[in-house]
Amino acid sequence: MRIVVLVKVVPDTNAERTLSLETGLAERATAALVADEIGERALEVALSYADAHEGTDVHVLAVGPEESTTSIRKCLAMGAASATHVVDAGLVGADLGLTAEVVAAALGRVGYDLVLAGNQSTDGMGGVLPVMVAEHLGLPSLTNLTAVTIGDAEVSGTRLSEDAAVGLSAPLPAVVSVTEALPDPRFPGFKGIMAAKKKPVEVLSLADLGLDADDLSTSRSIMLTIDARPPRGGGVKITDDDGDAAVRLSAFLAENHLI
Amino acid sequence: MTIAADSILVLLDTTPDGALAKSSAALLGAASTVGTPVALVLGDEAAAKAAAELGAATVLRAPAPDSQVGVVDALVAAAALARPDAVLASHSVDGREAAARFAVRARSGLVMDAIEVARDDQGVIARSSAYGGSYTVTSTVTHGAPVITVRQGAVEARAEARPLAEITLEVAASGVAAATTGSVEVAEKTGGRPDLRGAAKVVSGGWGLGSKEDFALVEQLADALGAAVGASRAAVDAGFVPSSAQVGQTGVQVAPQLYIALAISGAIQHLAGMQTAKTIVAINRDEDAPIFEIADFGIVGDVFTVVPQLIAEIEKAKA
Numbered sequence: 211m212r213i214v215v216l217v218k219v220v221p222d223t224n225a226e227r228t229l230s231l232e233t234g235l236a237e238r239a240t241a242a243l244v245a246d247e248i249g250e251r252a253l254e255v256a257l258s259y260a261d262a263h264e265g266t267d268v269h270v271l272a273v274g275p276e277e278s279t280t281s282i283r284k285c286l287a288m289g290a291a292s293a294t295h296v297v298d299a300g301l302v303g304a305d306l307g308l309t310a311e312v313v314a315a316a317l318g319r320v321g322y323d324l325v326l327a328g329n330q331s332t333d334g335m336g337g338v339l340p341v342m343v344a345e346h347l348g349l350p351s352l353t354n355l356t357a358v359t360i361g362d363a364e365v366s367g368t369r370l371s372e373d374a375a376v377g378l379s380a381p382l383p384a385v386v387s388v389t390e391a392l393p394d395p396r397f398p399g400f401k402g403i404m405a406a407k408k409k410p411v412e413v414l415s416l417a418d419l420g421l422d423a424d425d426l427s428t429s430r431s432i433m434l435t436i437d438a439r440p441p442r443g444g445g446v447k448i449t450d451d452d453g454d455a456a457v458r459l460s461a462f463l464a465e466n467h468l469i
Numbered sequence: 470m471t472i473a474a475d476s477i478l479v480l481l482d483t484t485p486d487g488a489l490a491k492s493s494a495a496l497l498g499a500a501s502t503v504g505t506p507v508a509l510v511l512g513d514e515a516a517a518k519a520a521a522e523l524g525a526a527t528v529l530r531a532p533a534p535d536s537q538v539g540v541v542d543a544l545v546a547a548a549a550l551a552r553p554d555a556v557l558a559s560h561s562v563d564g565r566e567a568a569a570r571f572a573v574r575a576r577s578g579l580v581m582d583a584i585e586v587a588r589d590d591q592g593v594i595a596r597s598s599a600y601g602g603s604y605t606v607t608s609t610v611t612h613g614a615p616v617i618t619v620r621q622g623a624v625e626a627r628a629e630a631r632p633l634a635e636i637t638l639e640v641a642a643s644g645v646a647a648a649t650t651g652s653v654e655v656a657e658k659t660g661g662r663p664d665l666r667g668a669a670k671v672v673s674g675g676w677g678l679g680s681k682e683d684f685a686l687v688e689q690l691a692d693a694l695g696a697a698v699g700a701s702r703a704a705v706d707a708g709f710v711p712s713s714a715q716v717g718q719t720g721v722q723v724a725p726q727l728y729i730a731l732a733i734s735g736a737i738q739h740l741a742g743m744q745t746a747k748t749i750v751a752i753n754r755d756e757d758a759p760i761f762e763i764a765d766f767g768i769v770g771d772v773f774t775v776v777p778q779l780i781a782e783i784e785k786a787k788a
């Protein structure tokens with residue numbers, strides 16, 4: 211079985227992420243690029259299935275800038291067998307629609323029995339790329355899963371939506387996305403890091419996929435303006451040494467009409 | 470029956486029992502600020518009536534489908550009939566996924582998680598926030614009607630009630646493969662407490678609460694203030710509260726009048742979910758906790774000492 215894991219390479223949420231007020235694009239200087247944690251969790255689902263099922267081939271697919279290579283290598287060091295990296299100047303600032311077309315086209319080329327993704331990226335926060343890919347490929351989608359069971363010919367799981375937990379199942383091939391309720395990803399070991407150096411990473415351009423970023427037959431989202439929120443300053447900080455902190459906080463809340 | 474020329478097609482979510490989801494009033498409200506709201510209701514007559522009461526000038530109705538693909542098929546039929554200036558859906562998991570699949574089929578541009586919609590001379594535009602409220606962005610699409618998802622609890626506008634004008638929608642099945650739905654377990658209600666999304670006040674607890682039992686302290690303060698209950702990811706991971714209470718980067722983004730953080734360190738991913746609150750209060754025993762850097766009122770102290778006293782003070786003030 212071939213499992214393709216969609217991993218987005220994003221600015222590290224542990225650092226202060228900034229956007230250029232001129233272009234609206236992420237500024238590389240502030241936060242380094244890392245594999246999104248939720249993508250690593252999706253990879254962990256694939257790898258633990260592969261650990262228990264011989265003949266499973268785990269492949270990573272990332273659409274992102276040149277600098278994504280380190281994060282892709284990390285996925286290989288964790289245990290993925292191979293990877294595809296789609297990189298193209300035409301993808302700078304790509305919206306969800308274009309990204310979904312690219313992912314779908316790359317999947318068509320790579321081949322898959324199961325596509326595993328994160329439920330939501332930490333930079334885009336769209337939470338929709340997996341279903342868009344499913345729509346392009348005509349596949350069933352089982353998304354926002356808090357539990358997944360992969361079978362030989364079927365996949366099932368529990369979808370968490372606002373009002374309910376819903377059991378879903380579908381025959382393979384299918385698209386699955388998982389939430390952070392799934393286990394933490396493993397750390398790459400020394401052996402994994404060494405082995406990753408020899409694993410194949412195919413680098414593809416839009417032309418390789420027969421796509422043109424400037425084709426406007428599909429409507430694209432565009433940013434009109436961007437503003438930064440003024441930084442927030444600290445306020446009063448008191449220590450509860452005299453035991454009157456609660457009284458003072460209550461007075462503060464009352465003054466501000468919050469009680 | 471004719472449909473207004475400036476129609477805004479609004480996909481309304483329904484709950485497992487067939488009622489309109491809470492997000493409906495704000496969605497129709499948002500639509501009414503940029504055009505004439507036309508609701509797509511996938512359910513019964515009562516749901517259609519409820520949509521009209523919330524301001525839908527026209528209700529397009531079809532039976533509840535049994536899969537996401539069925540919802541998308543209905544959206545395709547509704548858009549063909551209404552020829553809308555924009556399509557709005559909730560940014561709920563169900564709403565945003567149906568909207569996104571529809572955008573792929575209709576080759577429409579997609580704008581996610583809007584906190585406001587407006588019109589400029591070209592058409593409908595959306596305002597959204599990026600990186601946890603650090604930036605505000607306005608966007609639209611290159612051409613055609615934008616498909617916009619709207620953040621729950623973000624829009625205050627409400628539309629005026631209308632008499633029910635219903636059109637029965639004929640939906641052609643696309644035959645796109647869909648997952649099969651099995652068991653449905655309805656989520657626990659928040660027990661009379663306000664919903665986290667859109668709440669005016671939020672009291673959140675972190676890992677420092679120590680246990681599920683002691684997390685009750687957070688709930689007691691919330692109840693004294695009439696606030697919603699939130700949590701850090703560490704508190705969710707430790708099993709103190711369900712994941713629906715998580716505030717932050719990968720949880721809910723809130724923008725209340727008052728946010729109280731109890732025993733939360735203030736990791737950057739937590740701040741991404743609450744830093745746009747009007748007033749922030751933090752209680753933490755570590756005077757160097759980063760949460761104090763953005764708190765309007767910070768107390769260096771033990772939550773188990775300060776919070777019971779605070780609840781007593783609030784009760785006194787209310788009396």
Ligand SMILES: Cc1cc2nc3c(=O)[nH]c(=O)nc-3n(C[C@H](O)[C@H](O)[C@H](O)COP(=O)(O)OP(=O)(O)OC[C@H]3O[C@@H](n4cnc5c(N)ncnc54)[C@H](O)[C@@H]3O)c2cc1C
Nearest residue numbers: 675676677701702703717718719720732733734738754772
């Ligand atoms: C991709 C990604 C996404 C994430 N998304 C989120 C998210 O959405 N939301 C989120 O919250 N986190 C998120 N995190 C996790 C985040 O980095 C922190 O780990 C988490 O917020 C820590 O939670 P905490 O403050 O409760 O715990 P801790 O950091 O352990 O802090 C506990 C605090 O409690 C204080 N304390 C202990 N006992 C007491 C007491 N008796 N009285 C007073 N104070 C006390 C301590 O001084 C300490 O400051 C994310 C991380 C990643 C990598």
Ligand SMILES: Nc1ncnc2c1ncn2[C@@H]1O[C@H](COP(=O)(O)O)[C@@H](O)[C@H]1O
Nearest residue numbers: 216273327328330331334336337338339
């Ligand atoms: N550029 C990308 N490359 C690879 N996978 C992606 C990309 N963008 C999104 N994804 C996948 O889709 C999921 C949801 O992303 P989003 O819709 O942006 O919130 C992510 O967790 C990834 O698994």
